Structures are given as structure tokens and as C-alpha cells.
Amino acid sequence: MEIDDDLLANSDAGTEDDDEFVELAPEQTSAMDGMDPEEFPYDVLALEQVVTLMVDIIKEVRNVVEIPATTTRILLNHFKWDKEKLIETYYESDPDRIFADAHLISPSRKVAIACSKREIKPRYSVKENGEYVCEICYASVPEQLMSGLECGHRFCISCWTHYLTTKIMDEGMGQTISCAAHNCDILVDDETVMKLLSDSHVKLKYQHLITNSFVECNRLLRWCPTPDCGHVIKGQYVSDKPVTCRCGHTFCFACGQNWHDPVKCSILRKWIKKCDDDSETSNWIAANTKECPKCRSIIEKDGGCNHMVCKKCRFDFCWVCLGPWEPHGSSWYNCNRYDEDEAKRARSAQEKSRAALQRYLFYCNRYMNHMQSLKLENKLYASVRDKMEEMQKHNMSWIEVQFLKKAVDVLCQCRQTLMHTYVFAFYLRKNNQSIIFETNQRDLEQATEQLSEYLEREITQEVLRDIKQKVQDKSRYCESRRNVLLKHVHEGYENELWEYLDNI
Known part of the structure; x- marks a missing residue:
């Protein structure tokens, strides 16, 4: 049985009952709109095209290494x-070792057995009265109802079928299903799986798991992260560039996150x-609790009085200065006086934690605010569509009202850029470039807020001309400020001008 004849049957999720794989005509989308194809060329593949690509790679390698x-x-x-790496390793190193590492039986071992006219004896199976005993269910079955690797x-075939079905349907395993024998790591091949399984739904799930593994393992392929999309982006090389799926979603090809210019993938992951x-929970605890000066137990203040009594060691101390409480009633005790020398010598761990938490919250709040605004801004498309339809009823053409949609597009782009500028700024060390x-960040933020206000205003026929001009002017200005900001950041990357904070 060939992989492209049986394994790939029923690969279309929408036709589970089909018995043959239908090869569709290629339908690829190359290079996202508005982007230079030479900068980062890519294709958008449907599921059928992904399967075809996988089969083509298998055939190409098989013709070279001559194995099933x-x-x-x-x-x-x-x-x-990585077909080049496989072929190179196959011919430049020990093939038997490669098969062992991949949990396969080397073809050379099978050839040696055939030449010596010996057969691999069935293991864990005992012949009784012309029948074999299955070592899983211990039933006696004829030899033709036994199967193995x-x-x-x-x-027995019944145990194999149950074992494979459980692995596929319950555990979601496809390419890593090993032999059913205990402590045997030899992988079950596709031919065996398709021969033993009879349920079309289980076969289909197995085929999808194999296809998903192909995409997940291939560094030049990436699933579109949009739920239920099912398309795959195929790049010619790995790069942190924006790609746009056929569903309209734009994301980073390198990491799969929503497009996050100007921040790098590594910083976004952090x-x-x-x-x-x-x-941050630990930072909050450090900022809002203190240790007992005597037994070091963690204490949280829940009242206004600064006289604290540790419940564990019963030590009386002052919450403010952490000194013993007894001398606080004496006129000579200076709990209220700030010790400059002590402050210069060292800052407490609690103060550092509080400062770190405040800094994180500053950038996180602005990041989340722009994220929330972006979600709300996306709702503008519905209201803008209504406004555009209303304008067309007042002697305006379809082309004349497109400025509103263009303005919302620019607004969403600016929100997304601003959102990620706060991630970039959080890790950025202060210098002239920062x-x-x-x-630039401030200018873009101010322009974006003004554009958002214009679009949320009630647009009537009386103020249409004035609003249209303001929206168009502000849209162009926002685009200009966004390009200036991104250009400056990219130049900083190219010239290694950016310095980052450590240990945050």
C-alpha cells in the first residue's frame, strides 16, 4: 500500500465518507496585499494542497533513498x-543508527534476515493447537487473525484495532504511536494503521493528525491561528514578517502571534x-506584605494601627520602621525621621519589588487599554458600513464613501502598533534613542485618539463635508506618524542602537 493511495484517502474534512482522495486544482494566494512580494514571498494553502505537498516531499525523498x-x-x-538534512545524513552516516533513532527497523536488518533464510519469530505469542494466544486479551485465535510489526x-487484530483507536481518538496520537508491546518503541507505520482500522472516522482523524504533524514540524509551514480557518502559510524561508491568510487575518510568520511590529518575537514571548x-503575584505580595523582624514570617497589614504583633513569635514591632515597638513612646525615638544615609546605603527588597510592580503596571495598563480599544474599534466597521450606506442615499457614490473604511483600517493598524510599542518600551533602556x-510614540498616540474621536461622531449630511476632510487628513497623518515610528525602530535594529534592561 502506498501512502498517497490509502493514507491520504478521505483527507477532506468536509467529505468524510469519500473513499478516494480528490486532488483539487491549486488555489494559492501569494504575498499579502500592499506588501512587496520580493520582501517575503509566501503562499496560502488549503488542506488538500498541504496533503499534496506532503506526498510530493515523500515521493522526492523516496526516489533518492529507495525505502517504502x-x-x-x-x-x-x-x-x-528537512529533506536535505535527511538525505545528507542518510548517505554520510550509519543508516542503521538513523533508523534506530527514528524508532524503525532498518531495511538492512530485514535484508540480512531474508538472505539467511530466517524469519523473525513472533514474540509474546504461544502456539496452541494450531492457534496463537494474544498476549493482550489471552484469546486463542487463528494465525490469520494475528498481526504485528x-x-x-x-x-490479535481486535486488540490492535482497539489499541490504535484509543491512541488516535482519545490520546490524539498519530505519528508517535508505538508498538502495543510493553517497552517496545518501534513506531506503527501508516500501512499497518490503515490496514487494521475499519472505522472511516478513525481513519480520517489519523490522517488529520499526520497532516497536522507535517505542518507543526515543518519550519516553512504555519497554520493560520484563526479558529476553524484550516489554511496553511508556506514561506520560502523563516522570517519575522507579516503574512495574511485567505481569511483576512494577519500574523507573524516566525512566531504565529498577531503581527507585533515594532517588537521582536523574542521580546514578545518574554x-x-x-x-x-x-x-506579578509574587511582586504584589512583596509590595504589600512585610516580614516579621524576628521570625521572618510573612505578615499582611489589615488595619490602620502600625503597632504589629506577630502571631507566630508574639514579637511587637512597628509596621513603618520594623523596629521594636517599645521605644516608640519615647521622645528620643525618631521613627518619623528619614535616614538619608541608610537610604543611600541600600534600598530594601520590598521597595524594589514595589517599584518593579508599579513600572510593570504602567506599561501593562497601556498595553491592555490599546488592546481593548482595538477590539472596540473593530466594531466600528459595522457602524461605518451603516454610515456608508446612508451617505450613498444622499447622492454620494460608492467610491466617495470609502474614506470611512480606509480610516477605520488605519485606526486599527495604529492601535495594534501602539499596543506593542509599550511591550518594546517596557524592556528598553533609557538613552537618547529611547x-x-x-x-514618536506620543505623537502617534495623540493622532490616533483624535482620529478615533472623529469616527465616533455622529455624521450628518450637514457636517459631512467638514468631517470627511478632517477624517482624511487625520488618517494620512496617523499613517505618516506610524511609518516614522516604525522606521526609527527598524533603523535602531539595523544599527544596534537599542539597549535592553536585564532581569525583568
Whole structure:
């Protein structure tokens, strides 16, 4: 059985009951609108085209290494679908070692067994009265109802079917299903899976898992992150460039996140991790609690009185200065006096945590505000569409009212850029270039807010001419300020002008 004849059957999610793979005519979208194709060329592939691409790569490698198609697929998956690396390694190193690392039986081992006229004896199967005992269910079945892999382990077809169905449907495994025998890591090939399975839904799920593995492992392919989209972006090389799917979603090809210019993928990953983990909870605890000066127990103040009594060691101390409470009633005790020398010598860990938390919240709040505004701004498309229809009823052509949609497009682009400028600024060390960046950021933010106000106004026939001119002028200005900001950041990247803070 060939992989392109059986494994790829029923690959279309919309035709689960079809028995043959239907090859559709290529329908690819190259290079996102408004972008120079030479800068980052890419294609948008449908699921059928992804399967065809996978089969073509398997055939290409198979013609060189001359091994079965299903074995070739497992090897390619082991090498992350880097066919050049697979072919080079196959001929320049020990092939047996490659097959062992990929959890396969080497063809040379099978040839040696054939030449010596020996057979791999079934393991864990005992012949009784002309029948075999399945080592999983311990049922006695005829030999024709037994099946196994080249490792020699054989079990009854019923147990194999249940085992494969469980792995595929319950555990979501496809390319990493190993032999059902205990402690055997030989992978089950596609031919065996398709021969043993009879349920079309299980077969379809297996095919989708194999296809998904192909995309996930291939560095030149990336799923569109839009839910239920199903399209794949194919690039000619890996780069942190924006790509636009056929569904209209634009994202970064390198990391798969929404397009995040001007911040780099590595910095964005740090920011997302910082927002997701519990580090800020720890900062809050450090900023709002103190340790008992005697036993170091963590104490949170829940009243106005500064006289604290540790519940653990019963030590009386002052919440403000952390000194013993007893001398606070004496006239000579200076709890209210700021010790400049002590402040210069060291800042407490609590003060550092509080300052770090305040700084994080400053940038996080602005990041989240622009994210929320972007979500709300997207709702403007509905109201703008109504306004455009209303304008067309007052002797305005379809072309004349397109300035509103263009303005909302610019507004959303500016919001998304501003949102990520605060991620960039959070990690940026202060210098002359950062001051220029913040000035550009301020100018873009002010222009964006003004454009947003114009678009949210009630547009009537009386004020249409005035509003139209203001919206068009402000849209052009926002685009200009956004380009200035991005150009400055990119020049900083090219000339290595940006310096980043450590340990945040």
C-alpha cells in the first residue's frame, strides 16, 4: 500500500465518507496585499494542497533513498521534514543508527534476515493447537487473525484495532504511536494503521493528525491561528514578517502571534510569559506584605494601627520602621525621621519589588487599554458600513464613501502598533534613542485618539463635508506618524542602537 493511495484517502474534512482522495486544482494566494512580494514571498494553502505537498516531499525523498513511503514519512518527521538534512545524513552516516533513532527497523536488518533464510519469530505469542494466544486479551485465535510489526510482536487484530483507536481518538496520537508491546518503541507505520482500522472516522482523524504533524514540524509551514480557518502559510524561508491568510487575518510568520511590529518575537514571548505566569503575584505580595523582624514570617497589614504583633513569635514591632515597638513612646525615638544615609546605603527588597510592580503596571495598563480599544474599534466597521450606506442615499457614490473604511483600517493598524510599542518600551533602556522613540510614540498616540474621536461622531449630511476632510487628513497623518515610528525602530535594529534592561 502506498501512502498517497490509502493514507491520504478521505483527507477532506468536509467529505468524510469519500473513499478516494480528490486532488483539487491549486488555489494559492501569494504575498499579502500592499506588501512587496520580493520582501517575503509566501503562499496560502488549503488542506488538500498541504496533503499534496506532503506526498510530493515523500515521493522526492523516496526516489533518492529507495525505502517504502510510510518509512520515509516517519524518517522525515524525525528530521522535522528537512529533506536535505535527511538525505545528507542518510548517505554520510550509519543508516542503521538513523533508523534506530527514528524508532524503525532498518531495511538492512530485514535484508540480512531474508538472505539467511530466517524469519523473525513472533514474540509474546504461544502456539496452541494450531492457534496463537494474544498476549493482550489471552484469546486463542487463528494465525490469520494475528498481526504485528517488523519488531516481531504480534497480537490479535481486535486488540490492535482497539489499541490504535484509543491512541488516535482519545490520546490524539498519530505519528508517535508505538508498538502495543510493553517497552517496545518501534513506531506503527501508516500501512499497518490503515490496514487494521475499519472505522472511516478513525481513519480520517489519523490522517488529520499526520497532516497536522507535517505542518507543526515543518519550519516553512504555519497554520493560520484563526479558529476553524484550516489554511496553511508556506514561506520560502523563516522570517519575522507579516503574512495574511485567505481569511483576512494577519500574523507573524516566525512566531504565529498577531503581527507585533515594532517588537521582536523574542521580546514578545518574554512579555506574554510575564503576563501569564505568577511573577506579578509574587511582586504584589512583596509590595504589600512585610516580614516579621524576628521570625521572618510573612505578615499582611489589615488595619490602620502600625503597632504589629506577630502571631507566630508574639514579637511587637512597628509596621513603618520594623523596629521594636517599645521605644516608640519615647521622645528620643525618631521613627518619623528619614535616614538619608541608610537610604543611600541600600534600598530594601520590598521597595524594589514595589517599584518593579508599579513600572510593570504602567506599561501593562497601556498595553491592555490599546488592546481593548482595538477590539472596540473593530466594531466600528459595522457602524461605518451603516454610515456608508446612508451617505450613498444622499447622492454620494460608492467610491466617495470609502474614506470611512480606509480610516477605520488605519485606526486599527495604529492601535495594534501602539499596543506593542509599550511591550518594546517596557524592556528598553533609557538613552537618547529611547527619548526619540517615546516622542514618536506620543505623537502617534495623540493622532490616533483624535482620529478615533472623529469616527465616533455622529455624521450628518450637514457636517459631512467638514468631517470627511478632517477624517482624511487625520488618517494620512496617523499613517505618516506610524511609518516614522516604525522606521526609527527598524533603523535602531539595523544599527544596534537599542539597549535592553536585564532581569525583568
